[in-house]
Amino acid sequence: MKKDIILSGVGGQGILSIATVIGRAALREDLSLKQAEVHGMSQRGGDVQSHLRLSTGDIFSDLIPKGECDLILSLEPMEALRYLPWLSKDGWIVTSSNPFVNIPDYPPIEEVMADLQSVPNVMTIDCDAVARSAAAPRGANMVLLGAAAGVLGILGPDELREGISEVFARKGEAVVTSNIAAFDAGLMEFKTLRK
Template sequence: MKTDIILAGVGGQGILSIAASIGMAALKINLHLKQAEVHGMSQRGGDVQSHLRISDKEIASDLIPKGKADIIISVEPMESLRYLPYLSPTGWIVTNTKPFINIPNYPELENVMNEIKKQKNYIMIDADSIANELGSARSSNMVMLGAASPFLNISFETLEQGIRDIFGRKGEEVVNVNLAALKAGRDFAEKNR
């Protein structure tokens, strides 16, 4: 069992918090893990991505080969399209629909959405609104993780446990907010896949 995940977003959006949650869950069930991150210049509002690979066998490359990714998790709609060459024919796109517009030539949002809809397997989720409804705007990345959770080959309970471990130090309230966000994302994905 191997899952190759591309995480995409804009520098500062915190895609690494999603990676850390998946990573924590993967380690709980003794999977091998490699995760390539972008540090440095692009973190200043540029496009950023992270390659996360989990497997029950040893993993060779830190980078996912093009055409092999099982899922693209993007916290920004245009960024989900940037990495299409990496997606396998059976792979899924799970993307937030809230655009992050920090360039003057950002395309028409409708065109971006149409491009996503041209793909075979996709979930489009307004993670920011869902997080807001739950009363915690900051947990939108956990909503995204929940939406991606059916495709990760990791049980939902293991993901929950990972989140408890990561946020445990910050108290029960923070843990519960993030668990609720995870669940809301999961429910949305189950209904809309």
């Protein structure tokens, strides 16, 4: 079994902490993993992505071939669209619906949403609102991860919660609790929207 994921967003939004949690969970479950990250100039508010590959067998390439990505997980709706050529025909997009507008020519958000809806399996989530309602205003990325847990398959919610606990442990119990609350709220939102 393998799962190829593209994490996307804007530099500084925190896609790498999502990757770190999934990585930690994968390590606990003894999965193979390769995770290509973007460091450097793009982190200054540019588009960023990370290719994350999980497998029960060997993984060769650090990069996902086009048309083979199972899940695009995006903290920003237009950024999800940037990686469409990588998405497999039955792949999922799970994305935040909150636009990050730091460029003058950001397209009308309705058009972005329409393009997203043209993909068969897509879920858009107001991650900021869900995070606020879970009393974790800085937990939008964990909300997104919680939603993704609904389709991830190779790792279940329990393993991901363990991953969150490990990754945030050194920041203290309160940070762990708030991130898990955000994660659970995201998972719940996914289940509600899926109905």
